[in-house]
Amino acid sequence: MLKTLREYIKEAEEKKIAIGHFNISNIEAFHGIYNAAQKLNVPVIIGVSEGEEEFVGRDEISAIIKEVRERDNYPIFLNADHHYSFESVKDALLAGYDAAIIDAVKLPLEENILLTKKCVEYAKELGGKEGRDILIEAELGFIGQSSKLLEEIPEGVSEKTMTTQDDAKYFVEQTGIDLIAPSVGNIHGMVKGGNPKLDIKRIKKIREACGVPLVLHGGSGISDQDFQDAIDAGISIVHINTEIRVAYKEALEKYLKENPNEIAPYKILKPAVDAIEKVVEQRLKLFNKIK
Numbered sequence: 001m002l003k004t005l006r007e008y009i010k011e012a013e014e015k016k017i018a019i020g021h022f023n024i025s026n027i028e029a030f031h032g033i034y035n036a037a038q039k040l041n042v043p044v045i046i047g048v049s050e051g052e053e054e055f056v057g058r059d060e061i062s063a064i065i066k067e068v069r070e071r072d073n074y075p076i077f078l079n080a081d082h083h084y085s086f087e088s089v090k091d092a093l094l095a096g097y098d099a100a101i102i103d104a105v106k107l108p109l110e111e112n113i114l115l116t117k118k119c120v121e122y123a124k125e126l127g128g129k130e131g132r133d134i135l136i137e138a139e140l141g142f143i144g145q146s147s148k149l150l151e152e153i154p155e156g157v158s159e160k161t162m163t164t165q166d167d168a169k170y171f172v173e174q175t176g177i178d179l180i181a182p183s184v185g186n187i188h189g190m191v192k193g194g195n196p197k198l199d200i201k202r203i204k205k206i207r208e209a210c211g212v213p214l215v216l217h218g219g220s221g222i223s224d225q226d227f228q229d230a231i232d233a234g235i236s237i238v239h240i241n242t243e244i245r246v247a248y249k250e251a252l253e254k255y256l257k258e259n260p261n262e263i264a265p266y267k268i269l270k271p272a273v274d275a276i277e278k279v280v281e282q283r284l285k286l287f288n289k290i291k
């Protein structure tokens, strides 16, 4: 019998490792990620943002994850990454997602708290009805918005927008969220000249103050040492998206250039699946402390 996602997160925290969370827009990326996870035999979370979800299909991806988890008795979970309204969180949870991130960072704090709390209450109610343990996560502090290649650190991200331990504690108490994604020097996307360094001390303080596991968003472009230190300091889930997108695009471009007459999608896209698998395998090794 598989454990719940909450139990895997708790186990990760005890072992001082982190669970990898990887985003997909299509089934090819799912295969690359799942191949890598299975090779290492570690739990894994598939994430879809609102845009990714619309493209891959909300019910379709949920059905695939559920089917594969049951067929292989494998700890693979599905997360609604950065959903911006109660309705979109609700739709994802109704479709069978294991977790959701309500992102109301742009709202004034009190409105953010109300909306987040509404999602937490709905997840509890639905989970109770369906016998599922559904997790709700929220982000606190600004870390930029898109998973792309950036010329520089996004505007509005600075030490001032980093999460404080007091803010995190207050937010968790007020909302009852299961997981929190703080701003600790991380950013969404990858900066061409290199990503900023993480504030490891801040991670430790936030984890101690807020009492729930921490999720590191914007993992692409962070150095191996920073990842290790962040995980040791209290990060239990790491999000990677941009690196996968880059690997996919580069492999696809290379193949098309070298094979201009090939038209079979399963041949054209195979190198992209392999490239994603490679990136994910390296990241999972690091997060799970596998040599």
Ligand SMILES: [Zn+2]
Pocket: 082, 188, 217, 218, 239
């Ligand atoms: Zn994020």
